[in-house]
Amino acid sequence: MNNKSKLSQLLALVFAFALLATACGSSSDGEGDTATTGDDTAQADDSSDAADDADDAEDDVELTQGDDLLEQIQARGELNCGVSTVSIGFAVADSNGIYQGFDSDFCRATAAAILGDQDALNIVPLTAAERFTAVQTGEVDVLHRNTTWTQSRDSDVGMDFGPTTYFDGQQLMARVGDGFSSNSTVADIDGAVVCTNAGTTTEKNIAEAADLLGIEITLNTFEDFDIVTQNFIDGGCDIITTDGSGLVGRKAEQQPADQEWAIFPGAPISKEPLGPTYGQNQSRFADAVNWTVFAMLIADEYGVNQSNVDDFVGADGELGRLLGGDGEVQSAMGLAPDAFYQVIKQVGNYSDLWARHLAPLGLQLEGSVNDLWTNGGLMYPPPAR
Ligand SMILES: N[C@@H](CCC(=O)N[C@@H](CS)C(=O)NCC(=O)O)C(=O)O
Numbered sequence: 001m002n003n004k005s006k007l008s009q010l011l012a013l014v015f016a017f018a019l020l021a022t023a024c025g026s027s028s029d030g031e032g033d034t035a036t037t038g039d040d041t042a043q044a045d046d047s048s049d050a051a052d053d054a055d056d057a058e059d060d061v062e063l064t065q066g067d068d069l070l071e072q073i074q075a076r077g078e079l080n081c082g083v084s085t086v087s088i089g090f091a092v093a094d095s096n097g098i099y100q101g102f103d104s105d106f107c108r109a110t111a112a113a114i115l116g117d118q119d120a121l122n123i124v125p126l127t128a129a130e131r132f133t134a135v136q137t138g139e140v141d142v143l144h145r146n147t148t149w150t151q152s153r154d155s156d157v158g159m160d161f162g163p164t165t166y167f168d169g170q171q172l173m174a175r176v177g178d179g180f181s182s183n184s185t186v187a188d189i190d191g192a193v194v195c196t197n198a199g200t201t202t203e204k205n206i207a208e209a210a211d212l213l214g215i216e217i218t219l220n221t222f223e224d225f226d227i228v229t230q231n232f233i234d235g236g237c238d239i240i241t242t243d244g245s246g247l248v249g250r251k252a253e254q255q256p257a258d259q260e261w262a263i264f265p266g267a268p269i270s271k272e273p274l275g276p277t278y279g280q281n282q283s284r285f286a287d288a289v290n291w292t293v294f295a296m297l298i299a300d301e302y303g304v305n306q307s308n309v310d311d312f313v314g315a316d317g318e319l320g321r322l323l324g325g326d327g328e329v330q331s332a333m334g335l336a337p338d339a340f341y342q343v344i345k346q347v348g349n350y351s352d353l354w355a356r357h358l359a360p361l362g363l364q365l366e367g368s369v370n371d372l373w374t375n376g377g378l379m380y381p382p383p384a385r
Contacts, residue, residue, distance in 0.1 A: 069285040081107035082140035085125040085224050088249030089361045099123045102357040103144040109347040113292040113339045118346040127224045129199030135279050143277040148201045162276035162290040167369045169268025170205050171244040176260040184264050190215040195228045195237035202242050205270040243272045252361045294381035295340035299349035306348035322384040
C-alpha cells in the first residue's frame with residue numbers, strides 16, 4: 001500500500017467514526033424519540049429533522065472508494081454487503097450467526113457473480129440510520145437492506161440504485177384488542193402512539209400522512225426494528241409501521257398467543273421500491289450488481305433454476321449466452337464467462353429466493369407486482385445480448 005492510499009484510509013476511518021457517532025447520537029440512540037405530529041407542526045418537524053440530520057451527516061462525507069470498485073473487490077477477494085440487523089425473511093442471523101434471507105441471498109448471488117464463490121462475502125448488519133454512511137466510507141460495497149429508492153437518496157445522499165428486487169409499500173399494524181380491525185385506515189389513528197425505526201422513509205411518510213389528514217399522532221422512533229416490535233408487544237406503541245413485507249414477517253413470527261395483530265388493508269401509504277444500493281459513479285460495479293439481479297430474473301423467464309441449471313448450459317440463444325456460452329457478454333463486463341451460471345447454481349433464480357425465504361411467511365409471488373411481466377407483474381429484465 002502506498003502512502004497516499006494509507007492516508008486516504010486513515011482519513012476514511014476518522015470520517016467514519018465521526019459520522020457513526022453523529023448518526024447514532026441523533027434520532028437513533030435506541031431509547032426512542034418522541035414527536036407529535038398533526039396540528040402541532042413544530043413538534044412534527046422535530047421528527048423529520050432527526051431523519052434529515054442523518055441524511056445531512058451523510059452528505060458531508062467524501063467518497064473514499066478508489067478508482068474502480070469492481071477491481072478492488074476482485075483484488076480483495078471478498079464482497080462487503082450490508083443487510084438489516086434483523087429483517088424477517090430478508091436478513092436474519094441463524095443459530096450459527098450466518099445471515100439467511102432474501103436480501104442476504106442477493107449478497108451471496110453478487111459474490112458468486114463477481115468472485116465465483118457465494119461465500120467470498122462479508123455480510124455487515126446495519127441499522128437504517130447507519131447504512132448510507134457505511135457505503136460512503138467504503139465499509140460496505142453495496143446494500144441489500146430493505147432500502148427504498150428515493151429521489152434525495154439518489155442525488156443528495158450520494159447513492160445509486162440498481163433494479164428493484166421487491167416492490168413494497170408502507171403499511172400499519174395494530175392490535176385488534178385495541179379496537180382496530182380489517183376496516184381500519186390511517187384516518188382512524190388520531191391520538192395513537194406510532195412507532196417505527198429511525199433514518200427511514202417510514203418515519204417521514206407517516207408524519208406527512210398524519211399532517212395531510214389533519215390528525216395528531218405521537219411518533220416514537222427507535223434504532224432498530226427489534227426494539228420497535230418489542231415496544232409494540234409490551235404496549236408502549238399502539239401502531240407499528242414499516243414496509244408491508246416487514247410487518248408480515250413480524251406478525252408471522254412474533255405475534256404473542258394472547259394478542260391478535262391486524263395489518264391495515266387497502267393501499268399502502270407509500271411506494272417502497274427496495275433494491276441494491278451503492279455509491280455513485282462506480283459504473284462497472286453497478287453493472288455487475290444490476291446484471292446479477294437481471295440474470296436471476298431472466299433465468300426465471302426460461303424456467304431455469306438452481307436444481308435444473310446444469311441441463312441448460314450450452315443452450316442456444318440468450319439463455320446459453322447468459323450461462324457462459326458462445327457470445328457471452330460477461331467477459332466484457334470484467335466477470336468470468338460463467339458468472340451468472342454460478343449465481344443460479346450456487347444461490348438460485350429470483351423465484352428460488354422467494355420460495356426459500358418469503359413464501360414461508362405467506363407472501364405470494366404468483367400474480368403479485370413482484371412477479372415477472374409475463375405473469376402480469378413488474379419484473380422486466382432487459383435482454384442479455
Ligand atoms: N424501506 C425503508 C425502511 C427500511 C427499514 O429499516 N425497514 C425495517 C423494517 S423491514 C428494517 O429493515 N428493519 C430491520 C432493522 O432495523 O435492522 C427505507 O429504506 O427507509
